[in-house]
Amino acid sequence: MKVYSLSSRSPDQPCHFHGCLRHALRFARWLGFFPVQGLGEPRPEGIRFRIKSLYSIYVVATLLGQVMMSYFSVLLFFQTEVTLSTISNIIFYVTGLISAILLLKLAQQWPLLMTKAVETERGLTELSLDNKVVVRSSVLAYLVMALxxxxxxxxxxxxxxxxMYCLQEAGVTTNVMENYVVHRMPYIFNYIPYSFFNAVFFEYLCLQSTFLWSFNDVLITCFSIYITAYFKTLNAVIATNAKKDKDTIPWSILRVHYSNLVKLVKEIDDNISSLILLSLFTDLFYICLQLFNSLHRNHVSFKYCDETQTNQALSSPFYLLYYLxxxxFLVLRALMLSLFASNVHCAALEPVYSVYDVPSSVYDNEVRRFQLQLHYTEVGLSGKFFYVTRNMILKVVGTIITYEIVLLQYSVTPNSYYNVSTTVATVVDNVTNLYGKT
Incomplete structure (x- = not known):
């Protein structure tokens, strides 16, 4: 495995890319998803990706565990009726497995990406990034993961x-932990016997998948904060330069700075665009699922609870607190991801207003080239097939609202293990009656 070195970097020059991302990535390494050394150091000189390390062994074990969880969830889906519960289990664990693979791929490319970021920062001679950006990124990572x-x-x-409530009502005195684990993960304990070791092991794998669900949003947000900060700093320099009748900084240098930032954005986007697509998909799915469950009070039933007892549990203040x-938290996290990622696109477009206001006394070929570059270059983080922009966010919000309006038009009987095939048939019949089609 090739190892990239950062020893050529000046020791008195901080790396903001490393500073903004290292705290978030340490969370991933602790949970077994990012086997990169040197994240604990304030400077990036020790960044290494090595196959033969304890971190890599931890990651391999984690991947095998996620493959196992995905396998059992898919197996349950094909051996039982199609329900929202089985579908959500598949999406939860399969997307978690894909995220783990994408993070491993990112870890492999991380030393090279770090080297390119260092070279870009070193070339931005007219820009100085405030250290508050690093603090803001680190605080956000710790705060969101704590939430x-x-x-x-x-x-x-x-x-x-x-x-515990259902066991007490049924007069059952069997082990609470066993019933809890079997209730939470039927896709596991329908196929393997219960034991304390199995319960702890699979509960930890579930915790890892839950961590990935939030971590992807945090990682993309930290990338966005870093990129946006540099563009905003460059935009301020360009705006100041455009207001003067005499160039303080040559426009050729500012144009090169902009070009270098664009190249860095494209390099970063090549490495995280799949994660962005996956994060947006899972956030959209679970927002719709949560809204659906709130309308139909849908919850997986427990064998010792009848429908009345389940409804009583769902009416408790504790469930209301958890659900709200x-x-x-899910909506705010999705908005955080979308808005911060779209800020990259907005910040990259902002220099065009200042460049078009350049006085005629200093207007030359370099300014003209800069105008053309700003006009024809599309910059932003993407989800493989689309750029994350504010217009895209509005379309997604509109889609969610449309989905909920359609749901409100149909009266569906609550079911603790909601059958999707029945729902589809009901919706088709209602649509047929609504439009008078046969």
Whole structure:
């Protein structure tokens, strides 16, 4: 494995790329998804990706565990009726497995990407990034992951209380932990026997998948903060330069700075565009799923609870607290990802207004070339097939609203294990009646 060295970088020159991303990536390494050495150091000289390391062994074990979780969720899907519960399990674990593979690929490319970022920063001689950007990125990473842990604790606490309540009502004195784990993960314990080791092992794998669900949004947001900060700094220099009758900084240098930032954005986007697509898809799916469950009070039933007892549990204040927190956190996290990622596109377009206001006394071929470059260059983070822009966000919000309006038009009987095939047939019949088509 080729190892890229950063020893050529000046020791007194900080690397903001490393500073903005290292705290978020340390979370991934702790949970077994990013086997890169040197993330704990304030400077990037020790960044290495090595196959023969304890981190890599940890990642391989994690990938095998995620493959196992995905396999069991798919197996349950094909051996039972099609329900929203089985579909959501597949999406949760399969997207988690894909995320783990994409993070491993990113880790392999990380030393090279770090080297290119260092070279770009070193070439931006007229720009100086505020260290507050690094602090802001690090605080956001710690804050969002702490909130994600709170959400996971609330979810676990509610399910334990739900199982304990049902056992008490049924007069059953069997082990609470066993019933909780079997209730939470039927896709596992329908096929393997319960044991304490299996319970702890698969609960940890579930925690890893839950971590990835939030981490992808945090990672993309940290990338966006870093890129946007550099563009905003360049935009301020360009705006100041355009207001003067005499060039303070040659326009050729500013144009080269812009070009270097564009190249860095494209390099970063090549490495994370698949993660962006995956994150936007999972966020959209789970927002729609949460809204659907809120309209139909849908929850996976427990064998010791009848429908009345399940509805009583869903009416409890603790469930309301968990559900509201989970839904608000999911929406805010999705908005955070979308808005910060779209800021890259907006910040990259902003110099065009200043360049077109350049006084005629300093207007030359370099300014003209800069205008053409700004006009014909599309810059931004993408989800493989589209750029993340504010117009795209509005379309997604419109899609969610349309989805909910359609759901509100149909009266569906609540079912603890909602059958998708029945829903589709009901919707088709109603649409046929609505439009008078046969």
């Amino acid at each position: 994600a842990m709170v959400e996971h604790i609330l979810c676990t606490s509610f399910n334990i209380k739900f199982v 927190y989970s839904f608000v």
